[in-house]
Amino acid sequence: MAKKVILGMSGGVDSSVSAVILKDQGYDVTGIFMKNWDEKDDEGICTAKEDYDDVRKVADSIGIDYYTVNFEKQYWDQVFTYFLDEYKKGRTPNPDVMCNQEIKFKAFLDYALKLDADYIAMGHYARVEEKNNDFYLKRGVDNSKDQTYFLSRIGQKALSKTIFPIGDIEKSKVREIAKEHNLATALKKDSTGVCFIGERNFDKFLDKYLLSKKGDIIDIDSNKKIGTHNGIIHYTLGQRKGLGIGGVGNGKPWFVAGKNLKENIVYVAQGEEHEALFTKSMIGENPFWILEKEPIFPLKCTAKFRYRQSDIPVSVYKLDNGNLKVEYDFKVKAVTPGQVAVFYDEEYCLGSCIIKDLEPLNDKYRYLNM
Secondary structure (H helix, E strand, O other), rough: OOOOOEEEEEHHHHHHHHHHHHOOOOOOEEEEEEEEEOOOOOOOOHHHHHHHHHHHHHHHOOOOOOEEEEHHHHHHHHHHHHHHHHOOOOOOOOHHOOOOOOOOHHHHHHHHHHHOOOOOEEOOOEEEEEEEEEEEEEEEOOOOOOHHHHHOOOHHHHHOOEEEOOOOOOOHHHHHHHOOOOOOOOOOOOOEEEEEEEEOOOOHHHHOOOOEEEEEEEEEEOOOEEEEEHHHHHHOOOOOOOOOOOOOOOOEEEEEEEEOOOEEEEEEEEOOOOOEEEEEEEEEEEEEOOOOOOOOOOOOEEEEEEOOOOOOOEEEEOOOOOOOEEEEEEEOOOOOOOOEEEEEEOOEEEEEEEEEEEEOOOOOHHHHHH
């Protein structure tokens, strides 16, 4: 009897091709569209409806069952509330990581297991490898599309029950398979932006849920006001665009170097190599390890502090309070509190922590993130 797989289908080409591959491999596949968010975009279009229509077209064309499951309450409680709370603290959260941890590989997994599924499947560019009853998370073969950064807080239960059908093929091959099978999503562009916000105006979205007030933009070198910001929640470390202070100073671009939530100040530095933009180490909270057991400290490995960043050699130490201190082998720009630091050993993702505090290159800039 064929193994039963419940596949998360988003209406995109990756999950569509995952359905084709699983069916070709002989699995009994059911596609489920997760309804996590119900709101129209800036053009008044409900993208969830459009995406579900694509799921229906693909499922009908390849002959698998499909339906919708509503996870809006779980999403609000476990992901969106966290997202808002982080912004209220002046941090920049990564809800996609939390969505995977709490919804796709927890709520969705539990739902699938109640349906007696043998496995769940997702259209992520990642791989699972079993060794001695431990389940390891490996980077996808297509390094430019690897999504282990977003999966870095997925544990053993989920990995033991998860299949990533496209993890060992290139994106170009995914498109080829979609075209060969005349899938409705073959030419659909990849989604971008935060998982539930999509491609709408991000600042307008934040203003709808959080109170923001204007404040001063301060040049860290002169300590003088050079502009006005639209609310501290709209700015993140290393940000260059949208500051509204072009033409001031020596002509070099300005970057966000720090934020003071209490005083409602955004600090900026001029020039992309300004030392205030760089740190030499960070403190991480809420560490999570894929194998659900701690490594031996100090841990020599590599880390990413944001998606698409090149791996950076680091040394990781465990502090007495359970937090991690991560020292970089060389200075790193725009490491951001609230984001996720993800650890790797070559192609294996080891786990992650949430960035809490930063150690600047120069102690005189320690005030920048208060």
